Amino acid sequence: MPLTDVQIRQAKPGDKPRKLSDSRGLYVEVRPTGGKFWRYRYKLDGKENVFALGEYPELSLADARAERDKARVLVKEGRHPAHVRQTERAKQLAENGNTFRQVALEWIASKEGVSDGYRAQLTRAFTRNLFPYIGRVPVRDVTAAMLLECLQRMERRGARYYAISMINWVSQMYRFAVRTLRADADPAAALYGAFVRPPVEHSTAMSAEEIGRFRAELSGYGGFRANVIALELLQLLFVRTVELRRGRWEHVDLDAAIWDIPPELMKKRRRHLVPLPARAVELLRELRAITGAGELMFPGLRHPGKPIDGSTLNRALERLGFKGFSCHDFRATASTHLYDSGLFRGEVIEMQLAHAEDNKTKAAYNHAQYLDERVGLMQWWQDYCIEAERKYRAG
Known part of the structure; x- marks a missing residue:
């Protein structure tokens, strides 16, 4: 007769282990210590085997019967339940390792x-x-x-x-x-598609008046001096913000007025030469007195071994009253006014913007191409910005 939960719960231990049979090979082994363990007895290949299911009451009567039924299915398939369990445990341990x-x-x-x-x-x-x-x-x-x-x-x-x-x-x-x-x-x-990408905000070019206003506001800005210098250099040199932030003193030759940026610090992984106009040389000499003891031109205040954070300069730009602009807009500004001047060939402008690659392989890229024209371009752009400031102040 099948067991009841009351029978199992009230079963007392004896001097030796004893069995309380349920049905279809399921039984409880009551040990002298008082422990009660579920066992399933089955035959496979003519040999009798016992499969340990668990301990009562952690494994209830109903659950033990369910586990027994699962084991019976495996036995009918010619498989030892214990072997299957060992395989599953090994598989689970492997899965746990592959986090x-x-x-x-x-x-x-x-x-x-x-x-x-x-x-x-x-x-x-x-x-x-x-x-x-x-x-x-x-x-x-x-x-x-x-x-x-x-x-x-x-x-x-x-x-x-x-x-x-x-x-x-x-x-x-x-x-x-x-x-x-x-x-x-x-x-x-x-x-995919769970998050909608906001509309792309294209770069905005400053007008000549805004160029002058920016310079006038910057001259009176009370922030950290290195950040002020960084903003003016972004306007004068129109390099990418990340390229300026990661700039290293070893690549700057102030006597030759050239900044030779190596491939690993450029977006397109190509060496890039930046001719330095007079005002940029002046600013960099001042900056060297501030940060020249280290390797970085613009080290972070909290972590001097790392460049300043990418948001630092954009926040400074907002405090100057240019909330609608970002530091990247200095590139669009220079590009717009250089093209509008009609004084420079497009390939020269694009080379200085580090864009040039159209219809050329990287192997044929010449970082010094049009260098004389680019020197003149950078000096003209400096003079244009300074003149815009003069006109703005004059009202």
């Missing part, structure tokens, strides 16, 4: 043809936005819902662009995981 964090770091390390900076960017993105929440989860168990929750955190702090990039990176990572047999599918694929 989201481990696989992500392997994917980042495996990427070929990318710079160390890009690899570091990926590592920071995953470490900040995903690892604290799903880093320890087996990569096969991560769901689209888990990823979405992480990405929504990013969106709430205003990093929607970054969240969109994150979807693409995670999708690449999962394709790597599938290829290395650690995942079956890409949960990030379901999230």
